[in-house]
Amino acid sequence: MNDLDPLAAFSALRTEEGGALLASLASYEPADELAVATRLRREHPAELVSAALGQARLRQRAVAKFGEEDARRMFFTPNGVEQSTRRSVAAHRADRFAALGVRSVADLCSGIGGDALALARAGISVLAVDRDPLTAEVARANAEVLGLTALIEVRCADVTDIDTSAYDAVFVDPARRGGRGRIFDPEAYSPPLSWAVGAARTRPRAALKIAPGIPHEAIPEDAEAEWISDGGDVKEAVLWFGTTPSTVRATLLPGPHTLTGRSLPDPPVRKAGRYLYEPDGAVIRAHLVAEVAETVSGGLLDETIAYVTSDELRPTPYATAYEITDELPFNMKKLKALLREREVGNLTVKKRGSAVEPEEVRRKVKPHGRNAATVFLTRVAGAPTMLIGRPL
Numbered sequence: 069m070n071d072l073d074p075l076a077a078f079s080a081l082r083t084e085e086g087g088a089l090l091a092s093l094a095s096y097e098p099a100d101e102l103a104v105a106t107r108l109r110r111e112h113p114a115e116l117v118s119a120a121l122g123q124a125r126l127r128q129r130a131v132a133k134f135g136e137e138d139a140r141r142m143f144f145t146p147n148g149v150e151q152s153t154r155r156s157v158a159a160h161r162a163d164r165f166a167a168l169g170v171r172s173v174a175d176l177c178s179g180i181g182g183d184a185l186a187l188a189r190a191g192i193s194v195l196a197v198d199r200d201p202l203t204a205e206v207a208r209a210n211a212e213v214l215g216l217t218a219l220i221e222v223r224c225a226d227v228t229d230i231d232t233s234a235y236d237a238v239f240v241d242p243a244r245r246g247g248r249g250r251i252f253d254p255e256a257y258s259p260p261l262s263w264a265v266g267a268a269r270t271r272p273r274a275a276l277k278i279a280p281g282i283p284h285e286a287i288p289e290d291a292e293a294e295w296i297s298d299g300g301d302v303k304e305a306v307l308w309f310g311t312t313p314s315t316v317r318a319t320l321l322p323g324p325h326t327l328t329g330r331s332l333p334d335p336p337v338r339k340a341g342r343y344l345y346e347p348d349g350a351v352i353r354a355h356l357v358a359e360v361a362e363t364v365s366g367g368l369l370d371e372t373i374a375y376v377t378s379d380e381l382r383p384t385p386y387a388t389a390y391e392i393t394d395e396l397p398f399n400m401k402k403l404k405a406l407l408r409e410r411e412v413g414n415l416t417v418k419k420r421g422s423a424v425e426p427e428e429v430r431r432k433v434k435p436h437g438r439n440a441a442t443v444f445l446t447r448v449a450g451a452p453t454m455l456i457g458r459p460l
Contacts, residue, residue, distance in 0.1 A: 075202045077119040078143070082209060086116060093124040094140060134182070141213045143206045148180035151243070153277070156321050157296055157303050158186035161275060165237060166190040168311070170273050174235040176227040177242055177259070181207035181220070187239075188219035196222045197230055227259060227267075237273035237310075240264040244279055254278065254286060265291075265307070273310040280305045280353050284316075294319055297350035305353065318350040318386070325385040327356050335361035335368050338377065340395050340448055340455060344369075345376040345387035346418070360387050370447040373421045381460065390442060390457040398422075398452035403443065404433040406456065411437030419445040422452065 080086045089112055096104055101121060108117045126144035133154045134142060153161075161183070165173060170192060175184045178196035180203060187194045188211070196211075198204045204224035211220040223230075232238050242257035242264055244250060254261035261278065265288055268274030280295055280302045287293045292308040298321040316329035335358050347360050352374045361367060363386070366378030381389060396402050407415065415435040417426035422445035429443065444455040 074145075075205065077115060078202060078205060078209075080116050081119055081123060081143070085112065086120065089116060089120045090123055093120055096124060098125065098128070138185075138214065142180075143209045143213070144180060145203060145206055148182075148203065148206060152179055152182035153186075153241070154298055154303055155182070155186065156298050158183045159189070160296065160319065160321060160324055161239075161306065162186040162190040162192065164308075165192060165239075165273065165275070168237075168273055170236045172235045172237070174230060174232040174238045174271075176230065176232075176238060176240045176264075176267065178207055178222070179203060179241065181210045181222070183239060183241065184220050184222075185210060185214060185216060188216040192219070194220045195230075195235065196220055197225055197227050198222075199224065199226045228263065232267065232271060235271065237275070238267055238271050239275050239277075240267060241277040250279075252279065252281065254282060261286075268307070268309040271310075274308070276307040276309075278305045278307060280350075284355065289314055292317070293354070295350040295353040296321065297348050298322075300348060302349040302353055316354050316356065318348065318354040318356050320348055320350060320385055323385065327351060327354075327359055327386050329354065329356050330359060332358040332362060334358060334371070335366065335376070337369070337371050337449060338367035340369060340392060340453075341366070341377045341379040342392060343378050343381050343460075344390045344392050344444065344455060344457060345378065345384070346390070347374055347376065347387045351386050356386075360384065369453075370421060370449060373446055375420060375444070375446055389460045390444075391460055392455050392457040394456040395448070396454040396456070398424075398445070398454055400429070400432050403429075403454055403456075407433055407435055407441065408437075410441065411439045412441045413437040414440035416440070416442040417445065418442060421445075421447040
């Protein structure tokens with residue numbers, strides 16, 4: 069075992085000595101790593117200590133995605149932590165598969181097994197496939213430590229060689245990162261989106277995980293498109309096959325709350341009302357701002373900007389509501405004077421349709437005081453405008 073052999077290093081972590089060493093690092097502080105490493109190397113091989121410390125760091129990073137209970141038991145690779153589906157999102161997708169009557173899924177490009185684990189917890193049998201030997205071993209270990217080996221078979225293979233005819237559904241999560249970072253062209257995914265769509269069409273049900281920024285015109289006509297956000301952050305888009313073709317929806321977690329498109333006309337552009345609604349990012353990506361505007365009897369501040377305004381306050385999970393107290397033309401001096409008069413020290417700056425950065429605003433107005441406010445830098449009917457308000 070050496071630092072150049074990740075598979076051997078991982079295998080060593082699965083031994084009794086490696087497991088005990090890793091368990092001893094459950095609550096270590098990264099700031100103390102040098103002292104901890106020096107102490108541990110007196111009793112254990114240096115390569116094993118290095119592997120254990122690396123895995124402990126990955127587990128700490130993974131808590132945000134998998135929760136503390138799972139992350140402290142699971143195994144990870146750097147790419148696995150970065151690219152894995154958040155547990156809540158994977159669970160939502162697994163629940164949809166289960167509701168569709170799916171009992172078995174071929175999980176292609178399974179990575180370290182995040183989606184396979186969620187599917188198995190929903191009672192679905194899974195074939196998890198990844199072509200990287202280390203990643204496949206990590207997925208196998210994760211199924212074992214979470215007690216799901218009866219439902220998860222892990223196979224190290226190229227997904228294009230897999231016969232999925234024995235499964236009710238396929239799930240494909242193509243790699244969307246390369247050596248130069250994030251990949252935006254769906255045909256540059258690994259495997260390409262066109263291959264994944266072809267694989268999806270071979271089974272009664274399928275789901276393809278794609279980047280949230282995919283152009284709507286790239287969505288196949290026989291697919292349903294779902295954008296998913298968790299805690300207000302857009303996490304992914306999914307193409308579903310075997311459900312409701314050409315349907316567009318936005319799903320917000322926790323909840324879930326799902327808004328389905330109804331092909332509404334564009335909302336009217338109108339002057340700023342008493343309330344401003346900031347639609348969730350999944351709603352915007354799904355082009356469902358018109359559905360939110362109809363829900364709150366509102367219109368748009370500007371035809372190109374996804375801010376909805378209304379004179380009515382109507383609670384909706386699909387947008388955050390703010391009460392607008394002031395409307396100013398874009399003028400930093402006037403804004404600074406108003407905030408000083410209101411004794412605003414806690415200032416939140418949001419922008420859409422403005423080139424000015426929030427930090428620049430804070431630097432120029434120097435907020436100081438006991439009150440809080442939100443400033444929206446935007447356009448109203450094409451004119452640069454500042455709206456001041458508070459969240460409701």
